[in-house]
Amino acid sequence: MSAYTARFRVWRGDAEGGGLKDYDVEVNDGEVVLDIIHRLQATQATDLAVRWNCKAGKCGSCSAEINGRPRLMCMTRMSVFTRDETITVTPLRAFPVVRDLVTDVSFNYAKAREIPAFVPPKGVAAGEYRMAQVDVERSQEFRKCIECFLCQDTCHVVRDHEENKGAFAGPRFLMRVAELDMHPLDAAAADGGPTRAESAQDDHGLGYCNITKCCTEVCPEHIHITDNALIPLKERAVDRKYDPLVWLGSKIRRRGQ
Amino acid sequence: MSYVERHAYDVVVVGAGGAGLRAAIEAREQGLRTAVICKSLFGKAHTVMAEGGIAASMGNVNSGDNWQVHFRDTMRGGKFLNHWRMAELHAKEAPDRVWELETWGALFDRTPDGKISQRNFGGHEYPRLAHVGDRTGLELIRTLQQKVVSLQQEDFADSGDYESRLKVFQECTVTRILKSPDGAVAGVFGYVRESGRLFVIDAPAVVLATGGIGKSFKVTSNSWEYTGDGHALALLAGAPLINMEFIQFHPTGMVWPPSVKGILVTESVRGDGGVLRNSEGKRFMFGYVPDVFKEKYAQTEEEADGWYTDPDHHRRPPELLPRDEVARAINSEVKAGRGSPHGGVFLDVSTRMTPEEITRRLPSMHHQFKELADVDITAEAMEVGPTCHYMMGGVAVDPDTAAAAGVPGLFAAGEVAGGMHGSNRLGGNSLSDLLVFGRRAGLYAAQYATGLGDARPVADDEQIDRAAAEALRPFGAAEAAAGGSGTDAGGPSGSAGEAAPAVPVENPYTLHQELQQVMNDLVGIIRRAPEMEQALDRLAVLRERAERAGVEGHRQFNPGWHLAIDLRNMLLVSECVARAALERTESRGGHTRDDHPDMDRTWRKVNLVCELSDAAGGAVDLHRRPTAAIRPDLLDLFERDELLKYLTDEELDA
Numbered sequence: 001m002s003a004y005t006a007r008f009r010v011w012r013g014d015a016e017g018g019g020l021k022d023y024d025v026e027v028n029d030g031e032v033v034l035d036i037i038h039r040l041q042a043t044q045a046t047d048l049a050v051r052w053n054c055k056a057g058k059c060g061s062c063s064a065e066i067n068g069r070p071r072l073m074c075m076t077r078m079s080v081f082t083r084d085e086t087i088t089v090t091p092l093r094a095f096p097v098v099r100d101l102v103t104d105v106s107f108n109y110a111k112a113r114e115i116p117a118f119v120p121p122k123g124v125a126a127g128e129y130r131m132a133q134v135d136v137e138r139s140q141e142f143r144k145c146i147e148c149f150l151c152q153d154t155c156h157v158v159r160d161h162e163e164n165k166g167a168f169a170g171p172r173f174l175m176r177v178a179e180l181d182m183h184p185l186d187a188a189a190a191d192g193g194p195t196r197a198e199s200a201q202d203d204h205g206l207g208y209c210n211i212t213k214c215c216t217e218v219c220p221e222h223i224h225i226t227d228n229a230l231i232p233l234k235e236r237a238v239d240r241k242y243d244p245l246v247w248l249g250s251k252i253r254r255r256g257q
Numbered sequence: 258m259s260y261v262e263r264h265a266y267d268v269v270v271v272g273a274g275g276a277g278l279r280a281a282i283e284a285r286e287q288g289l290r291t292a293v294i295c296k297s298l299f300g301k302a303h304t305v306m307a308e309g310g311i312a313a314s315m316g317n318v319n320s321g322d323n324w325q326v327h328f329r330d331t332m333r334g335g336k337f338l339n340h341w342r343m344a345e346l347h348a349k350e351a352p353d354r355v356w357e358l359e360t361w362g363a364l365f366d367r368t369p370d371g372k373i374s375q376r377n378f379g380g381h382e383y384p385r386l387a388h389v390g391d392r393t394g395l396e397l398i399r400t401l402q403q404k405v406v407s408l409q410q411e412d413f414a415d416s417g418d419y420e421s422r423l424k425v426f427q428e429c430t431v432t433r434i435l436k437s438p439d440g441a442v443a444g445v446f447g448y449v450r451e452s453g454r455l456f457v458i459d460a461p462a463v464v465l466a467t468g469g470i471g472k473s474f475k476v477t478s479n480s481w482e483y484t485g486d487g488h489a490l491a492l493l494a495g496a497p498l499i500n501m502e503f504i505q506f507h508p509t510g511m512v513w514p515p516s517v518k519g520i521l522v523t524e525s526v527r528g529d530g531g532v533l534r535n536s537e538g539k540r541f542m543f544g545y546v547p548d549v550f551k552e553k554y555a556q557t558e559e560e561a562d563g564w565y566t567d568p569d570h571h572r573r574p575p576e577l578l579p580r581d582e583v584a585r586a587i588n589s590e591v592k593a594g595r596g597s598p599h600g601g602v603f604l605d606v607s608t609r610m611t612p613e614e615i616t617r618r619l620p621s622m623h624h625q626f627k628e629l630a631d632v633d634i635t636a637e638a639m640e641v642g643p644t645c646h647y648m649m650g651g652v653a654v655d656p657d658t659a660a661a662a663g664v665p666g667l668f669a670a671g672e673v674a675g676g677m678h679g680s681n682r683l684g685g686n687s688l689s690d691l692l693v694f695g696r697r698a699g700l701y702a703a704q705y706a707t708g709l710g711d712a713r714p715v716a717d718d719e720q721i722d723r724a725a726a727e728a729l730r731p732f733g734a735a736e737a738a739a740g741g742s743g744t745d746a747g748g749p750s751g752s753a754g755e756a757a758p759a760v761p762v763e764n765p766y767t768l769h770q771e772l773q774q775v776m777n778d779l780v781g782i783i784r785r786a787p788e789m790e791q792a793l794d795r796l797a798v799l800r801e802r803a804e805r806a807g808v809e810g811h812r813q814f815n816p817g818w819h820l821a822i823d824l825r826n827m828l829l830v831s832e833c834v835a836r837a838a839l840e841r842t843e844s845r846g847g848h849t850r851d852d853h854p855d856m857d858r859t860w861r862k863v864n865l866v867c868e869l870s871d872a873a874g875g876a877v878d879l880h881r882r883p884t885a886a887i888r889p890d891l892l893d894l895f896e897r898d899e900l901l902k903y904l905t906d907e908e909l910d911a
């Protein structure tokens with residue numbers, strides 16, 4: 001393999017507006033899209049705005065849409081594209097643009113605050129927590145989340161429906177509720193209050209989710225958001241409320257097995 | 258100062274990694290109004306990259322473990338240059354700091370009896386690292402982040418405002434510590450990355466928790482944030498740095514493809530059974546066990562392999578020597594022509610564990626190699642080589658309070674603080690360091706701020722004007738070079754306020770690349786006096802050129818501008834590294850001199866201290882300071898024979 005020149009189209013602009021701009025840029029062996037964006041910064045556009053940190057798929061900073069698909073730029077290898085393909089990089093569509101590839105993701109931080117924190121069990125001192133590995137594993141899967149917000153960006157409930165943002169926490173934060181729900185020692189409902197699953201339904205918009213699994217498909221951590229978090233949460237909430245989607249969802253799942 | 262936003266807090270924490278968040282939580286729990294400032298989004302700090310675990314002698318897996326054993330391992334790892342009191346506090350308090358995380362919702366991997374599981378790691382005598390697969394740093398950050406949120410929820414319930422007592426200023430950079438005329442901390446100056454707006458936070462106590470300096474090197478495991486900001490801020494505020502010559506090169510970074518060169522391959526790979534081989538297929542580490550460690554490590558492959566299942570009757574494999582030893586060994590193998598195709602050596606787990614076990618125990622390594630290098634680590638060996646990973650040196654602090662020497666109101670914790678790890682840090686001792694000293698820094702910063710009452714130091718306006726002009730200079734440089742004036746980029750008119758340079762403006766990216774090359778080639782893993790002298794000459798030129806670093810565009814989220822500002826810090830810190838490394842004529846831990854290959858006991862008594870000759874940014878001044886004598890009861894934890902390898906006879910007989 002050798003170096004070649006690729007055609008990139010990158011969205012440039014800010015809250016006022018902007019558009020796609022064409023660049024011809026060198027690509028070397030083994031590079032990822034983020035490398036190319038960095039090369040543009042260093043050679044052709046010193047003020048091109050982009051977020052990144054780890055360059056190893058661990059921090060969830062470099063989210064963007066590449067040829068229309070929500071992805072991490074640092075984990076998208078150039079070798080998945082043909083050499084004559086034009087590669088279009090645009091900011092996450094569901095969030096307001098700040099500048100170029102940087103969007104205002106404060107929606108997600110606001111939602112994070114609305115999920116009540118872990119409630120430690122009364123009477124169990126620090127150091128006395130005992131949990132079996134099988135019991136922590138379910139929540140551990142969700143704690144792999146790197147908060148890239150790709151699932152939040154892709155979910156159709158908010159992607160083109162600004163009006164739903166108030167009521168809907170989005171897959172990442174509904175999954176956070178599921179994580180706490182499945183935490184072996186969480187005591188949120190210990191005093192007879194609502195369970196986590198109930199509050200997912202009542203306070204965080206779980207009912208909006210119609211289990212399309214688009215969130216699961218874009219998750220770079222391959223977390224089974226829909227199957228392992230959202231559907232079980234719906235099933236637990238349904239003990240109290242009838243939710244036709246869960247009923248349908250579990251049918252579909254059974255048939256698919 | 259109408260163009261500068263102004264806030265007031267009791268405690269400001271700079272940095273939102275493990276140390277910064279732990280400090281902020283503590284300060285807020287002490288009842289103080291606390292601000293956290295971080296360059297990235299909240300929850301993205303470099304701590305997420307930590308993979309292996311948190312070292313704490315809980316004794317869950319081997320009940321022989323206790324703080325004394327942990328203390329011993331830490332001192333050995335640091336070749337006895339550690340500040341003994343920090344190593345003692347760290348070993349004693351780490352278990353409580355880990356257990357506390359569970360009460361905030363952390364979910365560590367478990368032992369069969371339901372306790373926190375602990376794994377083996379280089380330099381640790383017993384399985385000691387609390388972990389979550391190989392993503393422990395992420396768990397730590399997320400837990401602290403969620404604890405911050407839970408405190409904000411409490412404040413919301415009280416006041417209707419989530420941020421009434423604890424606010425995170427994300428994507429902001431601090432460029433100066435502000436001080437009162439009598440030298441006490443008065444606040445910080447910085448800018449909002451998103452908008453380019455300048456701000457001042459008035460605060461009597463500032464905790465630096467900015468992490469390391471790796472971005473001064475070309476091959477590094479560190480993220481862009483690691484530009485030595487806290488180190489430089491401390492220097493510029495008049496605080497001394499110590500141990501700056503000691504940089505840990507992690508032995509196993511990725512070497513291919515080039516774009517990911519340097520990215521970390523966790524030590525857990527070796528802790529869990531991975532072995533290092535050269536191009537001849539030989540497990541070469543057996544040939545590199547230094548004398549000080551001879552009794553503790555296996556001599557044969559058979560003995561080494563037995564250790565994984567029966568550690569009480571076998572000595573540990575030499576792949577688990579402290580990191581500095583392994584990094585040097587790999588370097589030597591490659592130099593001797595026994596390297597892998599892309600200039601590393603082979604790290605293999607595929608012949609040591611079943612594919613299922615590998616994907617369970619090392620999921621993110623499996624993912625990382627598959628996605629970034631097309632290598633399936635369950636079927637083939639990884640290629641790895643040394644990468645700049647961790648700065649042992651940093652702000653000279655009081656071991657108990659984390660207060661920076663010489664500047665009242667300034668505190669430092671985590672990687673930016675010096676002393677805890679001596680000349681070399683053990684894996685796993687970083688996350689525990691963050692928690693132990695992050696908490697202490699937050700606690701004592703809060704006590705200091707409270708103790709001042711209403712008598713708070715105030716920074717004068719002139720200082721703020723200077724900080725503003727400094728921050729905006731890169732725009733001025735571009736303007737001056739273009740021969741123009743009066744663009745609106747610079748905020749206050751004539752912001753740079755300097756004569757137009759007759760020379761062209763410098764591209765900050767180019768300067769950064771040159772700096773990284775200089776440090777990598779001339780002050781890297783193996784050092785020689787003439788090369789370091791050359792490095793100092795080239796750094797001086799770069800520092801002068803960096804004054805002319807200019808940028809295009811406007812202030813809104815402009816990465817070129819951000820880099821131009823960070824360059825000041827990287828250059829200052831690099832100069833400290835080069836000066837101290839040139840001065841120390843011995844090899845110890847993360848400092849290896851080709852021209853002085855041996856460790857010298859008389860050098861153990863010396864800390865090298867860097868200070869600025871004047872706070873406006875003068876030359877780096879280097880001097881020697883004796884290390885603190887180790888408390889006798891702690892010395893008694895070692896055999897005299899072992900101590901004789903590190904301490905001089907006079908010290909031992911004193």
Ligand code: SF4
Binds near residue numbers: 155170213
């Ligand atoms: S499964 Fe639910 S949360 Fe996920 S994308 Fe579909 S509607 Fe959104």
Ligand code: SF4
Binds near residue numbers: 146148215219
């Ligand atoms: S669940 Fe997956 S896609 Fe969603 S934020 Fe977390 S890592 Fe990203």
Ligand code: FES
Binds near residue numbers: 052057058072075
């Ligand atoms: S830069 Fe961290 S995930 Fe891409």
